[in-house]
Amino acid sequence: MTVQTRLDLADQREGADLAAFLGRLLRFDRAAAVRLQAVPGPDGGVLAVFGRLPLGGSAVLAVRTVRLAGLDAAADLTVSAGQLLESVDEPGAGLGLPAPVTGPSWAGLLPPRSGWQPIGRPPVDRVVHEVQGAVAEFKHRVAGMPDHHRTRQAVDAVADEIWSRPLGAVAGLPLRAAHAAHTIGFLRAGGPLAAYRAGAWLRLDAPAGSVALRTAAAPGAGLGLSPLR
Known part of the structure; x- marks a missing residue:
């Protein structure tokens, strides 16, 4: 059996x-x-790339999908993000599949593919406004800490308190989901957003990609984020 090592x-x-x-x-x-899942389809197939955003004490999963020109068979593997980046052709027409690596623990627990129920369609401008306001609050509170109190643990505690708050634009979705989408570059002016729930998982979709996280009631949750800037 021939194993496909390049995706167009x-x-x-x-x-x-x-x-x-x-x-x-x-x-x-x-x-x-990153964990890669490639699935054949009538139009060539789809590749989903899952990455972990280690912001603060925990994380959120970011998902980017790309359409494939063709695919011999389904593929599911975890690879180095750096090696995958190096394998993307200069024109962006294809990429190589690096050798698999031993997957981190998060790669074994991905969001479900089905069973998602819609919980809202927030306006992107309102979401960005909320995120920017929360980032400004984070900066102000951290800047006001005495130097001897500004530890990593204290900073993460402030971040977790802020990003655990509900997103005003969507009931049931925490600010951390919107912040993660903003930080990874998924929130774009005028782009439609949609929020979903499936069991313990929450997801925010944007045209450029999705972010997913587990609720605090689920094992492995507590996904606090610290703003980058």
Whole structure:
């Protein structure tokens, strides 16, 4: 059996977007790994790339999908984000599949593919406004801490308190989901947003990608985020 080691993309612009996504993940963790799931389809197939945003004491999963020009068979593997970025062709027309790596623990627990129920369609401008206001509050509160109290634990506690708050634009979705989407570059002016729930999982979809997280009631939750800037 021949194992496919290269994927051709249906649109080279999506290759450039994928490279930007991987670059942002590597800003947070130079040793980041991503889980890849490629599924054949009538129009060539789809590749989903899952990455972990290690912001603050915990994390949120970011998901970027790209359309494929063709796919021999389904693929599911975890690889180095840096090696995958290096494999993206300069024109963005294709990418190589690096050798698999031992997956981090988060890669074994991904959001479900089905069973999602809609919980809201927030206006992107309102969501961005809320996130920017929360970032400003975070900066103000951290700047006001005495130097000897400004520990990583104290900063993460402030971040977790802020990002655990509900997003005003969507009942049931925490601010941390919107902040993660904003930080990874998924929130774009005029782009439609949609929020969903499936069991313990929450998801926020934007045209450029999705973020997913588990609720505090679920094992492995507590996904607090610290703003980058």
